[in-house]
Amino acid sequence: MNAFWWTYGHLGWGFFALSVFTAIWWLFFDLCWRLLAIRIGRLLALMAVGWVIGIGCILFGFYLAGW
């Protein structure tokens, strides 16, 4: 699992992907909040589900790659 955080002189791709995805997802949430006429509670729930799915996919991909 060390390769998740650090590998061969650079950040592990798992940690890197999680960071990038989380930051972009946060900014995307802000954009949706401003543009969509939707209750904040519902939007928060949707975005949280989306984030969990995204993170799950990254972790699953990392697991499949066997890094």
Place this chain on the structure above:
Amino acid sequence: MFLLIIQLIILSVLAGALTLWGCYFPYPSPLIRWGLPPNKRWPEAQIRHWLEMGGFQQAFLNYFYRDPERAPPPGNSILAPADGLVTSAALRDGVRYLVIALSFWDMHVQRSPVSGTVIKVESKGKDFMDGEGREFAFLREKYCPVQKRVVFSSDSGEIAVRLITSLAARRIEIWVKDGETVTRGQRIGRILLGSTVVLELPETLNLSALVGEHVKAGETVVVEEMSSA
């Protein structure tokens, strides 16, 4: 090492974006502001905050002071004098008051509704409405507004445009003079951060504009074409 540098650059860019987001929250970050519609780009709460502080973002002022060309429809119909939402069309003492409410994002240059001659330009301060019509519906929520009133003589009779603003903003520019001949759709003035324009019409004219309609200065017909007197 090269990969590490690339990764750190990407993470730094994202960290910068998040920092900007945090600095500007709850208002939009400059990174996304350009892509938002005007009322989301500069939310009302932010504009009211600027009003209190007396300072505005230059990009908002540039947007606010826009003065696009307008193409009046042919004929002699009466046009809306301002961009905004028609909030009432009350009849009182033989005069129809068509009230147009301007939002912060509406274009604020006013245009002549008719071709004719400017009879007079009344320019009064906060006492203008005292004893005259403070009870008018369009003024109920406005405390001592500052007004200018431009009266036109036209084929349709005497028609006036009131430009009303609040004591906080209290700046109205009028670009026409007494006796000047104007054409339909000609620019007549501008309210700076103002809020209401009222078109006063003879009651004999039939309005085509509806309450709740969004009208455009110099383009939207508010009274259909009539035969010349």
